[in-house]
Amino acid sequence: MNYKLIAFMLLPVAIALCSCKEKKLDKTIDKRISSEYFELEKNAILKVLNDETKAAFSRDYEGWKDKWVHEKYTSKTYMDFSDNTMTETLGWEEINNFVKTYIEEHPEPDPLPQLLDKIEVRLYENGAWVSFLQEDSERGLKRETRLMEKIGGQWKIAGMQTIIYGF
Numbered sequence: 001m002n003y004k005l006i007a008f009m010l011l012p013v014a015i016a017l018c019s020c021k022e023k024k025l026d027k028t029i030d031k032r033i034s035s036e037y038f039e040l041e042k043n044a045i046l047k048v049l050n051d052e053t054k055a056a057f058s059r060d061y062e063g064w065k066d067k068w069v070h071e072k073y074t075s076k077t078y079m080d081f082s083d084n085t086m087t088e089t090l091g092w093e094e095i096n097n098f099v100k101t102y103i104e105e106h107p108e109p110d111p112l113p114q115l116l117d118k119i120e121v122r123l124y125e126n127g128a129w130v131s132f133l134q135e136d137s138e139r140g141l142k143r144e145t146r147l148m149e150k151i152g153g154q155w156k157i158a159g160m161q162t163i164i165y166g167f
Contacts, residue, residue: 082166140167
């Protein structure tokens, strides 16, 4: 296993998290934030994640694009243990071009994986760190981490790290 590569991939995550001024939202840590607020934010993030998945798998390019942060720091990484491959796409322009080309070359929708109903969320002012497991009928078990930013009152994906374990 290439630990330097893994450390390099996780560096942007660590930098982003360390640079945020944490607003503790765990109700056992900070009583000032209501559990209702936390649940509203968590549900809004969950909706964005599920809507982005539906758009990507149904080949709705505009719907998919709307769920992402369009900045140079945006990143998307896949590590597939089942076939020993890895792809890393850095910056919105590169991510956008990759997905747009993929949709053009593969216009038929993929089977939709089971939508998420359980995610782990840590909120940091206008940012969130989200992780979850997901079963995909085509790829098997996946673990994902998403970095989210709240822009103009809407949660958007700023980073996506996917590990595919397979079946």
